[in-house]
Amino acid sequence: xxxxxxxxxxxxxxxxxxxxxxxxxxxxxxxxxxxxxxxxxxxxxxxxxxxxxxxxxxxxxxxxxxxxxxxxxxxxxxxxxxxxxxxxxxxxxxxxxxxxxxxxxxxxxxxxxxxxxxxxxxxxxxxxxxxxxxxxxxxxxxxxxxxxxxxxxxxxxxxxxxxxxxxxxxxxxxxxxxxxxxxxxxxxxxxxxxxxxxxxxxxxxxxxxxxxxxxxxxxxxxxxxxxxxxxxxxxxxxxxxxxxxxxxxxxxxxxxxxxxxxxxxxxxxxxxxxxxxxxxxxxxxxxxxxxxxxxxxxxxxxxxxxxxxxxxxxxxxxxxxxxxxxxxxxxxxxxxxxxxxxxxxxxxxxx
Amino acid sequence: xxxxxxxxxxxxxxxxxxxxxxxxxxxxxxxxxxxxxxxxxxxxxxxxxxxxxxxxxxxxxxxxxxxxxxxxxxxxxxxxxxxxxxxxxxxxxxxxxxxxxxxxxxxxxxxxxxxxxxxxxxxxxxxxxxxxxxxxxxxxxxxxxxxxxxxxxxxxxxxxxxxxxxxxxxxxxxxxxxxxxxxxxxxxxxxxxxxxxxxxxxxxxxxxxxxxxxxxxxxxxxxxxxxxxxxxxxxxxxxxxxxxxxxxxxxxxxxxxxxxxxxxxxxxxxxxxxxxxxxxxxxxxxxxxxxxxxxxxxxxxxxxxxxxxxxxxxxxxxxxxxxxxxxx
Numbered sequence: 001x002x003x004x005x006x007x008x009x010x011x012x013x014x015x016x017x018x019x020x021x022x023x024x025x026x027x028x029x030x031x032x033x034x035x036x037x038x039x040x041x042x043x044x045x046x047x048x049x050x051x052x053x054x055x056x057x058x059x060x061x062x063x064x065x066x067x068x069x070x071x072x073x074x075x076x077x078x079x080x081x082x083x084x085x086x087x088x089x090x091x092x093x094x095x096x097x098x099x100x101x102x103x104x105x106x107x108x109x110x111x112x113x114x115x116x117x118x119x120x121x122x123x124x125x126x127x128x129x130x131x132x133x134x135x136x137x138x139x140x141x142x143x144x145x146x147x148x149x150x151x152x153x154x155x156x157x158x159x160x161x162x163x164x165x166x167x168x169x170x171x172x173x174x175x176x177x178x179x180x181x182x183x184x185x186x187x188x189x190x191x192x193x194x195x196x197x198x199x200x201x202x203x204x205x206x207x208x209x210x211x212x213x214x215x216x217x218x219x220x221x222x223x224x225x226x227x228x229x230x231x232x233x234x235x236x237x238x239x240x241x242x243x244x245x246x247x248x249x250x251x252x253x254x255x256x257x258x259x260x261x262x263x264x265x266x267x268x269x270x271x272x273x274x275x276x277x278x279x280x281x282x283x284x285x286x287x288x289x290x291x292x293x294x295x296x297x298x299x300x301x302x303x304x305x306x307x308x309x310x311x312x313x314x315x316x317x318x319x320x321x322x323x324x325x326x327x328x329x330x331x332x333x334x335x336x337x338x339x340x341x342x343x344x345x346x347x348x349x350x351x
Numbered sequence: 352x353x354x355x356x357x358x359x360x361x362x363x364x365x366x367x368x369x370x371x372x373x374x375x376x377x378x379x380x381x382x383x384x385x386x387x388x389x390x391x392x393x394x395x396x397x398x399x400x401x402x403x404x405x406x407x408x409x410x411x412x413x414x415x416x417x418x419x420x421x422x423x424x425x426x427x428x429x430x431x432x433x434x435x436x437x438x439x440x441x442x443x444x445x446x447x448x449x450x451x452x453x454x455x456x457x458x459x460x461x462x463x464x465x466x467x468x469x470x471x472x473x474x475x476x477x478x479x480x481x482x483x484x485x486x487x488x489x490x491x492x493x494x495x496x497x498x499x500x501x502x503x504x505x506x507x508x509x510x511x512x513x514x515x516x517x518x519x520x521x522x523x524x525x526x527x528x529x530x531x532x533x534x535x536x537x538x539x540x541x542x543x544x545x546x547x548x549x550x551x552x553x554x555x556x557x558x559x560x561x562x563x564x565x566x567x568x569x570x571x572x573x574x575x576x577x578x579x580x581x582x583x584x585x586x587x588x589x590x591x592x593x594x595x596x597x598x599x600x601x602x603x604x605x606x607x608x609x610x611x612x613x614x615x616x617x618x619x620x621x622x623x624x625x626x627x628x629x630x631x632x633x634x635x636x637x638x639x640x641x642x643x644x645x646x647x648x649x650x651x652x653x654x655x656x657x658x659x660x661x662x663x664x665x666x667x668x669x670x671x672x673x674x675x676x677x678x679x
Contacts (some may be wrong), residue, residue, distance in 0.1 A: 002470075041548050048631055063638050065639070066637040068640060155506075157524070163634045165638030189425075190424070190426060190427065191424075192635070194421065195614065198614065199624035202608070202613070213494065214502065216526070250435075326589050334368070
């Protein structure tokens, strides 16, 4: 008991030191928290930005719900969410403003011996049935029909989903609700839902890891996570009935129809878009900031970082299969930043 | 006496000194007493915070919070029942105790009664080291090493082997994810094993050698000495160690979250994913946007608090009755 207590005290001391240290060494860092979906690209941007300006980004990828909570509590300079907030939610968060930062695809990934990436194809109905627990084995008739040439094992399908609230889940279930009436009535669409089957993992990282660990598993992750973890991705049949792979071009094709100028408060969901080469489960990820900021310097630094990312970050985004926002959307967004005002009531526009 | 000549001077100073001592004692008493009261205040504070925080969920769902296993944080639905986390917590802890208590006792008996002295020290140190491993490491090992091995074993051997046997085929129904209630129970067993072994070893060592020697003198075998002398003499300590272990198993968060599969459902199969109270809270608290969701999670915390209190109280009661019966 005593030993345990001593260990606890020691652990607490170490933890306190660790927590205290960054506040000395990185006082000028930009703080943000939220979605795990864009974390790989934010991390990459932050690295390049730090090399150029010396200012780092401390981004905690705790999930969209956490990001909304943190920015509402004003513990960070910006929040990040894969779920766009409605006008009411923006007001509830203490007068927030949101804008899309980058787009990406959510892709089904599997762990099956002898199956190559993009060898298997799924349609929306089968995907919904798998996650409803109705298609149970890999050699089910639905899968055989879609993949007549693939060697499908007779093993059970093990579903991996998110255990935490998540913007990735929101977009994934939003898609399933659009394409399957059964899904819509039984499960619905939200950042976290009552899953009919499968096991839960924390974060995109957790799902990627679990699929990589578990033979016969299927999960859904952001394409960057599939790429980094070398997971076996699947093709999907889109709204136009064409089989497409998840990559930068297909997400871009899905975004082509999106009309951001008409979207009030940039509220727009881009799943199940028409277009022969459109990736069906595409998503944009959003930044949240208060319109009246207390710490004008911190907020100003954050805006400078986003302006830099819009200007110089496209290549890095494309390398990770994210899709940069179109130039006209970037312009709209940067104009909207005039609404962000410091304690003196003056806009913080950092351009 | 050397200080007689100084006595007239020192009477006054002794008075002063005594007063000073009295004052110091009073301060000391006050400090220790407030430390003791602080514990009570903290305990009361926790309870009040938990009750207040969980009130929204408990008053909305009432009894169904304990009987329903529907856990739906979808903001359009927001329906919460704690049956699955409660079930997962109790079952994983039970599996852990069933596996760890016999093995832990075995280790302790071997170390104190049968082991050569040199080996005794190295095994003893290994157990203490095992007790010091942080839980997240058990979790990672469980996910990356144990889960794939178990998945393979269970799907290839266990599930087909019991497929025809009535009850077992339900308890061990496939398919196995490698992660689930059983895996979490096994990880917990490994985690609490050193506690049980170390505490049992320490209490076995308190058994007076004269008792054991007397039994040996009567012709008892080692097994009989352990069963009839060592265990009865030290059972209070052994149960104490087991309860300590159970307390750890009930509240363990990180390692369990890694391997239990995090799916809030009550399923008959031990191979199926489940969830526990602490891993539900760890997974969802940061993300709980809705007041009702937060409140339901705090209510889970309250339930865990109460379960732990009940376990401790039961342990005390058991020990009390045992010592009364045997008149120790």
